[in-house]
Amino acid sequence: MPTFNYSRAVPVRSEYDVIVAGSGPAGICAAVAAAREGAHVALIESAGAIGGNLTVGHVSPLLGSVAEGTMYDEIVKLLSGTTRDKAGVITRNGREMPLNPEEAKIKLTKFVADAGVDVFLCTTVADVIKDENRLRGLVLAGAPCGLFALHGNVIIDATGDGTVSALAGAEISIGRDGDGKVQPCTLEFMVNGVDESVAISAWGGSDPVKLPSGEEYRALCKRMCADGVLPSNVHIVRLHRTGTAGERSVNATQINDIDALDPAAKFDAEVELRRQIEICYDFLVKYVPGYENCYIKSSGTTLGVRETRRVKGDDTVTDEYVEQGLHSPDVIVHNAWFLIDIHNPAGGGQAEGFAQPAQPYDIPYGALLPVGIEGLLTAGRCISGSHRAHASYRVMAICMAMGEAAGVAAALASAGKTTPRALGAKPVQQRLLSLGAKLFD
Numbered sequence: 001m002p003t004f005n006y007s008r009a010v011p012v013r014s015e016y017d018v019i020v021a022g023s024g025p026a027g028i029c030a031a032v033a034a035a036r037e038g039a040h041v042a043l044i045e046s047a048g049a050i051g052g053n054l055t056v057g058h059v060s061p062l063l064g065s066v067a068e069g070t071m072y073d074e075i076v077k078l079l080s081g082t083t084r085d086k087a088g089v090i091t092r093n094g095r096e097m098p099l100n101p102e103e104a105k106i107k108l109t110k111f112v113a114d115a116g117v118d119v120f121l122c123t124t125v126a127d128v129i130k131d132e133n134r135l136r137g138l139v140l141a142g143a144p145c146g147l148f149a150l151h152g153n154v155i156i157d158a159t160g161d162g163t164v165s166a167l168a169g170a171e172i173s174i175g176r177d178g179d180g181k182v183q184p185c186t187l188e189f190m191v192n193g194v195d196e197s198v199a200i201s202a203w204g205g206s207d208p209v210k211l212p213s214g215e216e217y218r219a220l221c222k223r224m225c226a227d228g229v230l231p232s233n234v235h236i237v238r239l240h241r242t243g244t245a246g247e248r249s250v251n252a253t254q255i256n257d258i259d260a261l262d263p264a265a266k267f268d269a270e271v272e273l274r275r276q277i278e279i280c281y282d283f284l285v286k287y288v289p290g291y292e293n294c295y296i297k298s299s300g301t302t303l304g305v306r307e308t309r310r311v312k313g314d315d316t317v318t319d320e321y322v323e324q325g326l327h328s329p330d331v332i333v334h335n336a337w338f339l340i341d342i343h344n345p346a347g348g349g350q351a352e353g354f355a356q357p358a359q360p361y362d363i364p365y366g367a368l369l370p371v372g373i374e375g376l377l378t379a380g381r382c383i384s385g386s387h388r389a390h391a392s393y394r395v396m397a398i399c400m401a402m403g404e405a406a407g408v409a410a411a412l413a414s415a416g417k418t419t420p421r422a423l424g425a426k427p428v429q430q431r432l433l434s435l436g437a438k439l440f441d
């Protein structure tokens, strides 16, 4: 690709103790946690609303669990208070919490504003300000105002894509060993007008739920896929309750082999996945009892990206952590739990037959510290982990708890005029424990 050199004076708008890039489940918790520690915090978000996959991605339900006493518990309370159909709410014991993305936008916006965080919407991280290997701030592209910069003592990369870390020169891995393929992208949508007296919900390809005819729903989906009614890599049309009667969140569309780090490729995916939304909707109306009169209520306004960069850290959440339930003396999230849920990077269905079991495991502080870079923490799906471990810790409950820990660490480092690496895990653990988080058995 040809290049050109470019130079201009960029206004430095402000100085912060902590700058959080990305306002998904991890970034929101990071920003609020840091602000509650007394830090002056900026939260940068390229979309027009905060929440990441939880809101603009239309991802529902909130999955996964962590030990009690983290900000995840607070968010569950905050968001379950918004659902009207209380009977439909399955709480953390069921490890599935229905979400309403529109109500979540309202609640999460207030949650962040109440904490006193300065939020910059429609603003994209374009570059980093670096002093040798020490991050000092970010260069931002604000949609309405162009380039500006913020200086920060500690930066948290909660972009999901690990963009800040990549710009800072961190070591990056992408995809599975061998061929580097990543999990497919999906555009989720919601339907309303479902007849609850007969309509099923279905959480995935291992769900044996039956239709009123007695046929298993997953068998119907498979048959429809084989007959060409559903797209060839849509093996299951997942139908999740949202907490509102008559409504389902539909996780079905799928595209493989898209470079989700290329903005132009994102539109190619959008074209295909919006075509698939129409096909999946027609399937529901024609073949699934209770869905005859449903209508498409809304859909994600951003491509649902499951997997891109993983940033190499001082420590790594390996396959063994997740499969054997390993614990670490440097734990900052305890008893993280979710299946190893690898949507097939090379076709339909799951990569390993079905989602594989996991044991409650720890996330060590070092997995949030990019090797060789100072003044930077990661949080959320871009932390240091293996491809298979990522397929577990990427769920939103675990990302929230990581975000909180990163926010506390960043605030402590800034207040102590040190870096997150020099700070070490111990002070972060002490503060999380005093906030009520359980870190050890």
Ligand SMILES: Cc1cc2nc3c(=O)[nH]c(=O)nc-3n(C[C@H](O)[C@H](O)[C@H](O)COP(=O)(O)OP(=O)(O)OC[C@H]3O[C@@H](n4cnc5c(N)ncnc54)[C@H](O)[C@@H]3O)c2cc1C
Binding pocket: 021, 022, 023, 024, 025, 026, 027, 044, 045, 046, 047, 050, 051, 052, 053, 054, 059, 060, 061, 062, 063, 064, 123, 124, 125, 126, 158, 159, 160, 161, 163, 185, 186, 187, 188, 251, 303, 304, 305, 306, 379, 380, 381, 382, 394, 395, 396, 397, 399
């Ligand atoms: C289709 C799909 C279905 C899923 N299903 C579930 C599910 O049912 N339950 C569950 O718990 N999890 C599910 N997940 C996983 C989960 O949603 C994500 O892994 C999780 O949201 C990751 O949180 P995060 O905060 O790391 O990143 P994200 O939620 O991706 O948030 C990152 C934020 O950073 C912003 N951003 C990115 N780059 C920049 C930049 N350069 N400058 C400024 N802002 C930037 C983005 O706009 C976004 O708001 C699903 C994921 C997908 C894609």
